[in-house]
Amino acid sequence: MLKPNGRVVMISGANRGIGLATAHALSTAGYRVSLGARTPASIDLSSFANEVAVHTWDANDQETSAQWAEATRNQFGSIDAIVLNAGIIVNADLETGLESDMDDMWNVNFKGPLRLIRSVLADLKVCGHGRVVNVVSLSGKRLLNESSLGYAASKFASLALTHAIRRNGWDSGIRATAVCPGLVDTDMVTNVTTPEGQFKITPAAIAATVAYALSLPNDASVAEILVNSRLEPSF
């Protein structure tokens, strides 16, 4: 297994939800973390166990991807891994879903991660054990309901991005994993209730899954990890 041992990992959308839980878990495990957020000042850096940096990153602001990568390189000297976590959801169904909402999800859920990967790919290749964990969704695997068409389309694309990274980086030791959760207990789904006796996944459980994917050696690569707290027909 790969040990954290001060390896440098970037985490997008690290100011709340799954991103913040992952940032804390990885820092506690011994990674040096570089956090990307639209509101960097909102992150309490004193709560981290190891060396930490925070930078402005906005999926809709093209230049911030290269700027965050450069700042991370300058501060830590290398980039070993990245967790592509930031994302948004808006209901956009087949008949009435707004194209502008679908464009927003495409930009944040697909083009944001694409720009980040392009900014760090050379760093990940050079270290020989680069890791990418893409927080996709089970909505990248199936259409749960029609109202999630726009979100699912962006997450299917995000899953394709993960597989493209695997193919591109394989010979250089990059291993990419798509973590695909069902409902996770964050702001994103506060309006979604679960039936009696069913629960949402905790952000800490997804953070542990991300840490596991980062720890796998080059010869034990897992392409997709599907995580659910309830029994669906296929998942």
Ligand SMILES: NC(=O)c1ccc[n+]([C@@H]2O[C@H](COP(=O)([O-])OP(=O)(O)OC[C@H]3O[C@@H](n4cnc5c(N)ncnc54)[C@H](OP(=O)(O)O)[C@@H]3O)[C@@H](O)[C@H]2O)c1
């Ligand atoms: N919660 C679920 O049930 C669930 C299930 C499966 C997959 N996921 C995926 O898990 C990831 C994290 O979601 P979450 O549940 O932790 O949601 P969340 O609590 O709503 O957090 C979303 C994060 O994404 C950031 N973000 C949104 N738009 C951004 C932009 N334009 N540029 C940069 N960052 C942006 C947010 O930053 P701000 O605070 O600035 O808005 C926030 O840090 C997402 O990719 C989501 O699709 C979530």
